[in-house]
Amino acid sequence: MISSPDILPADLKVFLNHVYEYKKGVRRMVLYTVNRKYEAFATARLKSQHIDFLVQPASDTSINLFFGRPECIRAIRFLADRPLNLLSPEEDFILGAMLGYDICAQCERYCKRKKASC
Structure with a gap:
């Protein structure tokens, strides 16, 4: 887990930037692939910001994290119901x-x- 709130891995800095861009209206939906070890941090942040999201396994060590507008995430639940390469x-x-x-x-x-x- 993350030891200090002031020291974030680069992966999480990118994630937080995506969240910032979403909140500012730059993006309506984001797909972010990240190491599974950061899933709890990322989903907790999205929940605390009241942002809809969907987690999808990408590999043994990573996940695809979709987040954004509720209507987009609802559509993704139908569209991406299997690995993206399929x-x-x-x-x-x-x-x-x-x-x-x-x-x-x-x-x-x-x-x-x-x-x-x-």
């Missing part, structure tokens, strides 16, 4: 768009994934 090209595109990724880059990614799946 999403269809269409689901992957929707997720990227929801996260605010560059739409042209998402279009290129979609076309590559769609071509590979044919």
Whole structure:
């Protein structure tokens, strides 16, 4: 666990920056992949800030932490109901768009994934 509130690992500083950006309206939803050992800290912070979230296993040592607007998290519960690498090209595109990724880059990614799946 974290020994001092003044000394935070870089992973948690990035997480706290994402929370700050969400609270300021820069982002409507965030996907943050982090080591499982920080899950309790991250989820406690989100609960204390009244931010909706969803935790999804990413690997043996990490989690995907989605957080943001309630309507976005509700949609993610339907969309990302399995590991992200198993999403269809269409689901992957929707997720990227929801996260605010560059739409042209998402279009290129979609076309590559769609071509590979044919």
